[in-house]
Structures are given as C-alpha cells and as structure tokens.
Amino acid sequence: MRHTDESPAVAEALGLLRDKGERVTAARRAVLQVLDDASGHLCAEDIVTRVDEAEPGVHRATVYRSLQSLAELGIVAHTHVPGSATIYHLRHSAAARTGHAHLQCTTCQGFFDIPIEWLGPIGDRVRTQLGFELDAQHAALLGTCAECRAADPAAH
Amino acid sequence: MRHTDESPAVAEALGLLRDKGERVTAARRAVLQVLDDASGHLCAEDIVTRVDEAEPGVHRATVYRSLQSLAELGIVAHTHVPGSATIYHLRHSAAARTGHAHLQCTTCQGFFDIPIEWLGPIGDRVRTQLGFELDAQHAALLGTCAECRAADPAAH
DNA sequence: TTATGTGCAAACTGTTTGCGCGAAG
DNA sequence: CTTCGCGCAAACAGTTTGCACATAA
Numbered sequence: 001m002r003h004t005d006e007s008p009a010v011a012e013a014l015g016l017l018r019d020k021g022e023r024v025t026a027a028r029r030a031v032l033q034v035l036d037d038a039s040g041h042l043c044a045e046d047i048v049t050r051v052d053e054a055e056p057g058v059h060r061a062t063v064y065r066s067l068q069s070l071a072e073l074g075i076v077a078h079t080h081v082p083g084s085a086t087i088y089h090l091r092h093s094a095a096a097r098t099g100h101a102h103l104q105c106t107t108c109q110g111f112f113d114i115p116i117e118w119l120g121p122i123g124d125r126v127r128t129q130l131g132f133e134l135d136a137q138h139a140a141l142l143g144t145c146a147e148c149r150a151a152d153p154a155a156h
Numbered sequence: 157m158r159h160t161d162e163s164p165a166v167a168e169a170l171g172l173l174r175d176k177g178e179r180v181t182a183a184r185r186a187v188l189q190v191l192d193d194a195s196g197h198l199c200a201e202d203i204v205t206r207v208d209e210a211e212p213g214v215h216r217a218t219v220y221r222s223l224q225s226l227a228e229l230g231i232v233a234h235t236h237v238p239g240s241a242t243i244y245h246l247r248h249s250a251a252a253r254t255g256h257a258h259l260q261c262t263t264c265q266g267f268f269d270i271p272i273e274w275l276g277p278i279g280d281r282v283r284t285q286l287g288f289e290l291d292a293q294h295a296a297l298l299g300t301c302a303e304c305r306a307a308d309p310a311a312h
Numbered sequence: 313t314t315a316t317g318t319g320c321a322a323a324c325t326g327t328t329t330g331c332g333c334g335a336a337g
Numbered sequence: 338c339t340t341c342g343c344g345c346a347a348a349c350a351g352t353t354t355g356c357a358c359a360t361a362a
Binding site for chain 2: 080081082083086103105106112114118119121122125126130131132133134135136138139140141142143144145146149
Binding site: 021023024025043044045060061064065068084085086 | 325326327328329335336337
C-alpha cells in the first residue's frame with residue numbers, strides 16, 4: 001500500500017505503531033493525518049467526517065477503536081468535555097507539545113487553551129491534602145468566555 | 157394532597173417554588189426529598205430509582221424535567237462529570253452551603269469534595285488574562301485518589 | 313377553568329460490542 | 338498463514354422531546 005502526502009508527525013506516529021508491533025492501516029493513517037492537520041479540539045464525530053473525506057468508507061466504530069488504541073499507546077490524547085463529546089489531539093503535534101488544559105464556554109461552546117502550569121497550585125494542594133493525583137488536562141473546565149460575557153452581562 | 161414526613165429544607169424549597177408561581181407536585185416534592193436525604197453525588201438515574209420508592213410511577217422524563225426546572229430556579233445545582241452522568245444536589249442543604257468543587261477518581265469512580273476557594277487563583281488568572289469567568293463547581297476534575305494510587309502505583 | 317406539569321413512547325447523541333470477513337505482517 | 342483490525346448492525350447509557358391527558362392553582 002503506497003501513500004502520498006503524509007506529514008512528518010504522522011510518519012513518526014506510524015513508525016511508533018510499527019515499533020510496538022501494532023498494525024499500520026489506512027484507517028489509522030487517516031485518523032492520524034486528520035488529527036495532525038487540525039488545531040485540536042476535534043470530537044470523534046468531526047474526525048469521522050474528515051476521515052471519510054480522505055479515506056471513504058471508514059466506519060464510525062473503526063475511528064472510535066483507532067482513537068482508543070492510539071490513546072492507549074500514548075500517541076493521541078483525549079479530553080473529556082463535561083456535557084458533550086470528548087475531544088482528541090495528537091500528543092506530539094506542536095499544539096500539544098506545550099501541555100495545556102481546556103476551558104469551554106458554556107454559551108458559545110468554544111474552547112480556550114490554558115497552560116497546565118496554571119493548575120499547578122491546585123494540583124499540589126489536592127496531592128498534599130488528599131493524596132489525590134490531579135490529571136488537569138483530562139477534563140475541560142467550564143465557564144463563560146469574554147465575548148459571551150460582553151454579549152449577555154446577565155450570565156456574568 | 158396531604159403529605160407526611162418532609163424535611164425543613166424540602167419545605168423551604170417548596171415554599172420557594174410557590175413564591176415563584178411554580179407548581180408544587182408530588183414528583184417535585186419527591187425529587188427534593190431524595191436530594192435532601194442524600195449526601196449529594198446522585199446522578200439522575202439514582203434519583204429516578206429513589207423517587208420511585210417514595211412515589212411509585214414517577215417517570216424518568218419527569219425527574220429530568222423536574223431537575224431542569226429546579227436548577228433554573230436555583231434550588232438544585234448540577235455538576236457535569238466528564239465521561240459519565242451529571243450529578244445533582246440541593247443548593248441549600250448543609251453539604252452545599254460551603255461551596256465545593258468535585259474531584260472524581262477515574263479508577264474507582266469515587267467523588268471527593270474540595271473547597272471552591274482552592275480554585276480561586278486559577279479563576280483569577282483566567283479572568284484577568286482571558287476575560288473568562290470560570291464556573292469551578294460546574295465540572296468535576298479528574299485524577300486518581302490516594303487509595304487507588306496505593307493499590308496500583310503504575311497509574312501514579 | 314386553564315395553564316402547567318406529567319406519563320408514555322420515541323428519538324437523539326455519543327459510544328461500545330459481537331460477529332464474521334479481509335488484509336497486514 | 339495467522340492474527341489483528343475492519344465493516345456492519347445492533348445495543349448501550351444518558352438525556353430530550355412531541356403529544357395527549359391530568360391536575361394544581
């Protein structure tokens with residue numbers, strides 16, 4: 001199976017797959033390429049849609065399974081978004097290199113990235129006081145973004 | 157419709173309902189009583205089950221609708237739990253009086269409450285730097301609790 | 313009496329699973 | 338050739354909705 005336009009990050013990820021004895025398939029390649037092309041913040045359904053453009057016929061379930069195995073291998077990361085769909089990104093893409101947590105605006109559903117360091121103090125606190133190891137990037141935080149606050153001051 | 161054992165917090169909430177011109181129904185009374193009896197951390201399905209014990213025949217959809225209207229009125233609060241069901245609690249119960257955020261252990265699914273103040277610094281930071289108003293109690297944070305860390309150090 | 317809440321069934325979103333076929337290694 | 342991943346359909350959990358009927362006010 002020959003292939004054409006594949007970015008370095010995808011090639012690297014595929015190499016990793018091979019090294020781990022995992023199979024390199026058209027579906028996985030397409031999922032990785034979609035993730036690398038995107039700015040992050042893609043939910044599974046978005047990925048299904050985009051994969052289907054590049055590689056028609058790939059089934060929804062396959063995308064979910066690919067994301068699952070790629071996540072277990074540490075190649076992609078996912079963030080649960082309370083009240084809506086989980087979002088995914090390539091762990092070794094530029095956007096992911098600087099670890100970040102996610103904020104979602106509950107009005108416009110938009111995402112905002114923040115440095116995980118901002119969650120350092122609270123991570124320390126729950127660790128020392130409860131022995132709880134916080135995984136700050138694993139869940140998005142909710143609130144209202146500047147734009148939506150300006151548009152509807154009632155929702156301050 | 158006469159009723160019997162109803163706690164002060166429930167009576168207060170029902171008074172509030174009446175004041176706002178909302179109707180006091182058996183279903184709403186039962187939902188409120190269940191929430192007051194519980195320690196919080198109940199998901200809608202738990203509430204359905206318990207309501208059905210006190211007031212048989214109340215439909216799932218009615219419980220959801222009650223929770224929704226009670227939430228809009230500010231009588232109950234809900235917390236989205238990433239990857240699983242939303243949890244609810246009475247806003248004016250003892251447990252809720254001191255505002256708290258939620259941690260969920262992704263291994264044992266247990267909940268832990270933390271003072272909302274612990275999230276103050278990060279709330280300030282996103283407000284000043286992004287204009288984003290954080291709603292810290294609206295989403296649970298994820299991680300691994302002390303017990304599960306001890307049981308499986310690999311998941312540190 | 314009349315607006316509002318309820319019961320029921322059905323739809324909906326996001327995600328997972330059992331099965332047999334097909335392709336990667 | 339053998340194992341692992343895939344396509345498909347179906348199920349699943351959590352939640353919402355349209356409709357006709359019941360009931361609190």
